[in-house]
Amino acid sequence: MFFQIIDILGTIAFAISGALVAMNKRMDAFGVLIIAFVTAVGGGTLRDVMIGLEPVSWMRNMTYVYVITASAVFAVIFRKRISYLRTSLFLFDTIGIALYTVVGIETGLVAGLHPIICIALGTMTACFGGVIRDMLCNEIPVIFRKEIYATACILGGLTYFLLLQFLEERNYLFIIAGLVVITVRLLAVKFKISLPSLYKKED
Amino acid sequence: MFFQIIDILGTIAFAISGALVAMNKRMDAFGVLIIAFVTAVGGGTLRDVMIGLEPVSWMRNMTYVYVITASAVFAVIFRKRISYLRTSLFLFDTIGIALYTVVGIETGLVAGLHPIICIALGTMTACFGGVIRDMLCNEIPVIFRKEIYATACILGGLTYFLLLQFLEERNYLFIIAGLVVITVRLLAVKFKISLPSLYKKED
Amino acid sequence: MFFQIIDILGTIAFAISGALVAMNKRMDAFGVLIIAFVTAVGGGTLRDVMIGLEPVSWMRNMTYVYVITASAVFAVIFRKRISYLRTSLFLFDTIGIALYTVVGIETGLVAGLHPIICIALGTMTACFGGVIRDMLCNEIPVIFRKEIYATACILGGLTYFLLLQFLEERNYLFIIAGLVVITVRLLAVKFKISLPSLYKKED
Numbered sequence: 014m015f016f017q018i019i020d021i022l023g024t025i026a027f028a029i030s031g032a033l034v035a036m037n038k039r040m041d042a043f044g045v046l047i048i049a050f051v052t053a054v055g056g057g058t059l060r061d062v063m064i065g066l067e068p069v070s071w072m073r074n075m076t077y078v079y080v081i082t083a084s085a086v087f088a089v090i091f092r093k094r095i096s097y098l099r100t101s102l103f104l105f106d107t108i109g110i111a112l113y114t115v116v117g118i119e120t121g122l123v124a125g126l127h128p129i130i131c132i133a134l135g136t137m138t139a140c141f142g143g144v145i146r147d148m149l150c151n152e153i154p155v156i157f158r159k160e161i162y163a164t165a166c167i168l169g170g171l172t173y174f175l176l177l178q179f180l181e182e183r184n185y186l187f188i189i190a191g192l193v194v195i196t197v198r199l200l201a202v203k204f205k206i207s208l209p210s211l212y213k214k215e216d
Numbered sequence: 217m218f219f220q221i222i223d224i225l226g227t228i229a230f231a232i233s234g235a236l237v238a239m240n241k242r243m244d245a246f247g248v249l250i251i252a253f254v255t256a257v258g259g260g261t262l263r264d265v266m267i268g269l270e271p272v273s274w275m276r277n278m279t280y281v282y283v284i285t286a287s288a289v290f291a292v293i294f295r296k297r298i299s300y301l302r303t304s305l306f307l308f309d310t311i312g313i314a315l316y317t318v319v320g321i322e323t324g325l326v327a328g329l330h331p332i333i334c335i336a337l338g339t340m341t342a343c344f345g346g347v348i349r350d351m352l353c354n355e356i357p358v359i360f361r362k363e364i365y366a367t368a369c370i371l372g373g374l375t376y377f378l379l380l381q382f383l384e385e386r387n388y389l390f391i392i393a394g395l396v397v398i399t400v401r402l403l404a405v406k407f408k409i410s411l412p413s414l415y416k417k418e419d
Numbered sequence: 420m421f422f423q424i425i426d427i428l429g430t431i432a433f434a435i436s437g438a439l440v441a442m443n444k445r446m447d448a449f450g451v452l453i454i455a456f457v458t459a460v461g462g463g464t465l466r467d468v469m470i471g472l473e474p475v476s477w478m479r480n481m482t483y484v485y486v487i488t489a490s491a492v493f494a495v496i497f498r499k500r501i502s503y504l505r506t507s508l509f510l511f512d513t514i515g516i517a518l519y520t521v522v523g524i525e526t527g528l529v530a531g532l533h534p535i536i537c538i539a540l541g542t543m544t545a546c547f548g549g550v551i552r553d554m555l556c557n558e559i560p561v562i563f564r565k566e567i568y569a570t571a572c573i574l575g576g577l578t579y580f581l582l583l584q585f586l587e588e589r590n591y592l593f594i595i596a597g598l599v600v601i602t603v604r605l606l607a608v609k610f611k612i613s614l615p616s617l618y619k620k621e622d
Binding site (some may be wrong): 041 | 267
C-alpha cells in the first residue's frame with residue numbers, strides 16, 4: 014500500500030514533467046498526452062520488452078492510464094501556475110526515480126538475472142522514460158549531459174547488492190537503496206554537483 | 217480479401233510517404249528503403265513487441281516486404297512526378313490509418329486487453345510508423361504538432377467500443393469504426409481543423 | 420573460439436566508436452557509457468526483441484558488459500591519442516559488422532524465418548546499434564546518408580543464401596559471407612564509393 018502510493022506519486026511527477034516539456038515544444042493535446050505517457054512508462058516498457066514480460070505492465074493495470082491522463086490534463090490546465098509546484102514536483106520526481114529503480118531491480122531479480130543487469134534494469138526503469146521523451150522532442154537526452162540522475166540510481170543499486178551480503182530481509186534493502194537514490198540526488202542538486210563532460214579535444 | 221486489398225493499399229501509401237520524406241532528407245537508396253519500411257510497419261511492430269506477439273507480423277508474411285520494396289522503388293523512379301499522385305496518396309493514407317486502427321484494436325481484443333488499451337494499440341498501429349520515421353529523420357513527430365490524425369484513430373476506436381454495447385457483429389463494427397476514422401480525417405483536412413498548440417507561456 | 424575472439428573485437432570497436440561520438444557531443448561519463456553500450460548491443464537487442472528471444476543476449480552473457488565497460492573507459496582515458504588507432508578501429512569495426520551480420524542471419528535461420536528476413540536481421544544486427552546511437556545523439560543516422568555499410572551486409576547475406584543452393588556446410592558459408600561483407604566495405608572505403616543521394620528535386 015505504502016509502495017503503491019509512492020509509485021503513483023512518482024508516475025504523477027513523471028507525467029507532469031513530460032507534459033510540461035511537450036507544451037514547451039508547442040505540441041498539441043495529443044502530443045502532450047503521448048509525451049506524458051512515454052515519460053511515465055517508457056523506462057518500464059523498455060525493461061519489460063527486453064526481458065520478455067509482455068503485455069508490458071501498463072497494459073495490465075489501468076491505474077497508470079488514469080493517473081497519467083489526469084496528470085496531463087492537470088498540467089495543461091494549470092500550466093501557467095505550475096512553477097509554484099516546482100519544489101513539490103522535484104520531490105515527487107526524486108521519490109519516483111528511487112521507487113522505479115527499486116522496481117526495476119526487483120523485476121530483474123525475479124527474472125533470475127545477474128546483479129549488474131538488475132542494476133542496469135533499475136536505472137533503465139528510472140531514467141529511460143526521460144530519454145525517450147527527449148528523443149521524441151528532438152533533443153539530446155538531458156541525463157546524458159547534465160545531472161547526477163542515473164548515477165544516483167546506479168549507486169542505489171550498488172548499495173542494494175552490497176548489503177545483500179549481510180542482510181536477508183529484502184524489504185529493508187529496498188528502502189535503504191531507495192533512500193540512497195534520494196539522498197544522492199538531493200545532495201547533487203543542492204551542491205550543484207554534476208559529472209564532468211568528457212569533451213574530446215581535437216588534436 | 218476485401219480487407220487484404222485495403223491493407224495493401226494502406227501499406228503502399230505509408231511506404232511511399234516514407235520514401236518521399238527520406239528523399240527530401242537526401243538519404244541514399246538504403247536509407248530510403250529503411251524509412252519506407254519503418255513508416256509502413258513501425259507501428260505494428262511496436263504493438264506486437266509490447267504485447268508479446270513475436271516474431272513480429274512482417275517477419276511472418278512476406279507480402280509486406282515485397283509490397284514495401286516495390287513502393288519504395290516506384291517512389292524513387294517517379295519522384296519528380298509523384299505530386300500528380302498527391303490526392304490518391306492522401307486517400308490511400310487515410311484508408312490505411314483507418315484499417316491499421318481496426319487491425320490494432322482487433323489485436324488487442326484477441327490478447328484480452330482492456331478497451332482503452334485496445335484503442336491505444338489501434339492508434340499506435342496507425343500512427344507510430346510515422347513517429348519513428350520522423351525520429352529517424354531528426355524531426356519532432358509531425359502528428360504531435362499539426363494534424364488531427366491520431367485523434368481520428370482515437371475517435372474511431374471509441375465509436376467501436378460504444379457501439380459494442382448494442383451490436384454483436386464485429387465485422388460491421390470494424391467497418392463503422394474505420395469509416396469514422398476516414399470521415400474525421402477528411403473533414404479535418406477539408407476544413408483545416410487542428411488541435412490547438414498548448415504552448416506554455418513563461419510567467 | 421575463433422568466432423568468439425572476433426565477436427569481442429567487433430564489440431570493442433563498436434563500443435569505442437560509440438564512446439568517441441558521445442564525447443564529441445560533450446556528454447558526461449554516464450552518457451558515454453550508455454552510448455558505448457547502445458552502439459555495441461543495440462542492433463542485436465532490436466533483433467532479439469523482434470523475434471522474441473528474451474531476455475536479450477547481453478543480459479544472459481556478462482562478457483559483453485565487461486568488454487563494453489572496459490572499452491568505454493579505455494576510450495575516455497586515451498581520447499586524445501585515439502586517432503593513432505584509427506586504422507585498427509576501422510578494421511575491428513569492419514570485422515565486427517561482418518560477424519554481426521553472420522550472427523543475425525544465423526539467429527533468423529534458427530527461428531525458422533524466410534531468407535529475406537534473415538538478411539534483414541543480419542543487417543539490423545550489424546547496423547542498428549549505430550542508428551540508435553545517432554538517434555540518441557540527435558543526428559540523422561549516418562548509414563542512411565553516406566557509407567556503403569548496410570549495403571555490404573546485404574551483399575554478404577545474399578551471397579550466403581545464393582551459395583546455400585550449392586554448399587551444405589554452414590560454417591564455410593558463414594566465413595564466405597563474412598569475407599564478402601569485409602571486402603565490399605574495404606573496397607567502398609578505398610575507392611570512395613557511396614550510394615547516390617536520391618534527393619527529390621521540387622517541381
